[in-house]
Amino acid sequence: xxxxxxxxxxxxxAQDAFAIAAERWARAGMPANQRAWLVxxxxxxxxxxxxxxxTLTAKYKLLEAPKAVHDEFHDADxxxxxxxxxxxxxxxxxxxDAQVALTLxxxxxxxxxxxxxxxxxxxxxMAQRLVRAKRKIKDAGIPFRxxxxxxxxxxxxxxxxxxxxIFNEGYDGRSPLLASEAIRVGVALAELMPDEPEVLGxxxxxxxxxxxxxxxxxxGELVLLADQDRSLWDRSQIAAGRAALARGMPCAALGGRAxxxxxxxxxxxxxRSRPTGRRSRRSTAICRV
Amino acid sequence: xxxxxxxxxxxxxxxxxxxxPELDSYHYLHATxxxxxxxxxxxxxxxxxxxxxxxxxxxxxxxxxxxxRLAELS
Numbered sequence: 001x002x003x004x005x006x007x008x009x010x011x012x013x014a015q016d017a018f019a020i021a022a023e024r025w026a027r028a029g030m031p032a033n034q035r036a037w038l039v040x041x042x043x044x045x046x047x048x049x050x051x052x053x054x055t056l057t058a059k060y061k062l063l064e065a066p067k068a069v070h071d072e073f074h075d076a077d078x079x080x081x082x083x084x085x086x087x088x089x090x091x092x093x094x095x096x097d098a099q100v101a102l103t104l105x106x107x108x109x110x111x112x113x114x115x116x117x118x119x120x121x122x123x124x125x126m127a128q129r130l131v132r133a134k135r136k137i138k139d140a141g142i143p144f145r146x147x148x149x150x151x152x153x154x155x156x157x158x159x160x161x162x163x164x165x166i167f168n169e170g171y172d173g174r175s176p177l178l179a180s181e182a183i184r185v186g187v188a189l190a191e192l193m194p195d196e197p198e199v200l201g202x203x204x205x206x207x208x209x210x211x212x213x214x215x216x217x218x219x220g221e222l223v224l225l226a227d228q229d230r231s232l233w234d235r236s237q238i239a240a241g242r243a244a245l246a247r248g249m250p251c252a253a254l255g256g257r258a259x260x261x262x263x264x265x266x267x268x269x270x271x272r273s274r275p276t277g278r279r280s281r282r283s284t285a286i287c288r289v
Numbered sequence: 290x291x292x293x294x295x296x297x298x299x300x301x302x303x304x305x306x307x308x309x310p311e312l313d314s315y316h317y318l319h320a321t322x323x324x325x326x327x328x329x330x331x332x333x334x335x336x337x338x339x340x341x342x343x344x345x346x347x348x349x350x351x352x353x354x355x356x357x358r359l360a361e362l363s
Binding site: 220 | 290347348350351353354
């Protein structure tokens with residue numbers, strides 16, 4: 001996508017690459033570095049498509065790119081572009097519903113039908129929303145990049161808001177899949193921005209909330225935290241949430257939004273001291289069960 | 290809620306009310322406010338907050354829960 005600057009073309013090329021892999025790997029065996037093989041193949045397929053579909057002059061620059069698939073691949077040759085991808089998906093020029101849909105499609109690993117069902121809209125509507133969003137990225141020239149330092153804090157807040165929005169959609173039990181998808185994106189973000197306290201704070205928040213999912217409902221009725229059967233809490237997920245929190249704490253100079261909310265939310269499964277540290281005025285002290 | 294547990298409902302309420310302009314359309318904010326007002330025995334205010342949360346709640350389960358709380362108040 002970074003190479004092509006075109007979401008739709010990148011997706012089509014990736015599909016081509018998987019189709020070729022399915023056929024060729026079965027016949028000739030798996031290459032040593034499958035990821036690099038797929039990326040290189042997708043890239044070549046994209047170039048083929050561009051060659052076929054557009055005039056050479058319009059896309060001359062793209063044709064200067066490497067033309068042949070190398071026999072040996074090294075992962076380092078193909079940078080992980082997921083961070084650029086999420087910042088593009090959550091660009092403020094896109095409508096919120098488009099940001100949500102794109103993020104789920106590109107990073108959450110959900111297909112269009114699943115996203116449509118999660119948001120209770122017909123698949124066709126969601127497909128159109130995605131097509132329009134991708135077109136907008138192309139037409140508006142939304143750059144495929146991690147925002148420059150002076151824009152990064154605001155843009156990161158916007159990304160985290162989208163992830164949290166997705167989580168919330170799943171939280172009340174209507175689409176539990178969305179909560180897991182949001183966590184998955186959160187884990188990826190924490191991997192890609194390991195020193196960002198807000199990212200770790202949000203991840204911890206989601207893990208800790210989600211750990212109580214099973215205990216939150218009994219016989220179809222909501223059960224508040226104080227009345228929950230704690231044996232139903234997911235201990236390993238609570239541990240993961242606490243670990244994310246502990247990792248984020250030293251980075252959190254002032255304690256941002258997700259962080260503070262999360263510190264308040266760590267389940268009292270061990271004797272708990274009061275949250276310490278400066279509390280952000282904007283922290284969301286929300287009533288959750 | 291954590292602050293309310295640690296320092297009492299009045300302290301929790303102060304935080305929640307500080308967030309109100311920003312999160313007015315967020316049903317959990319009103320549910321929290323309602324719960325804290327109920328603990329402070331400000332029954333009429335609690336009822337109004339539960340009703341606001343009810344109007345904004347999106348799942349049936351949450352609506353049933355809030356209706357139950359409203360019924361307890363009257």
